[in-house]
Amino acid sequence: MAKRRDPIKVPLPPEGGRGVGERGQRLKKVVRQRARSMRSQQTDAEHRLWQVLRAKRLAGYKFKRQLPIDHYIVDFACLNERLIVEADGGQHSESPHDRSRDAYLQKQGFRVLRFWNNDIFNNEEGVLRSILNALEHPLSPTPPPQRGEGLAGASHV
Secondary structure: OOOOOOOOOOOOOOEEEEOOOHHHHHHHHHHHHHHHHHOOOOOHHHHHHHHHHHHHHHOOOEEEEEEEOOOOOEEEEEEEEEEEEEOOHHHOOOHHHHHHHHHHHHHHHEEEEEHHHHHHOOOOHHHHHHHHHHOOOOOOOOOOOOOOOOOOOOOOO
């Protein structure tokens, strides 16, 4: 099983002497290089999931893998549907970093689905059904009604 290395820490130049634009460009370049490296070092679970998601094999939806989104790298993304799919091993269990990362990505308009590696291997059909369901039934862009008020004329059972 290929093990992914921890994300590299990039020493950034101190504020002042060099422009923020140059600092941002340097970080962007490092993130792109790291994503390229990660594509060749997939975990077994990522590889298995990629075999189904690549080349529009899942109901014609296009996915990219190890895609940089701002300063994060996501495992898989369907940009048209703003959906991110993550394959997680045990190191992600209740990770505060993952929670803040997911919150940031959600603020950027993405939905994030996380699947344990064991589920990818032992319940692949269920995982794919969950991904397809998220793709075919995107969340409403408008918030739900408040205090149980529905659409005009609609009743709740």
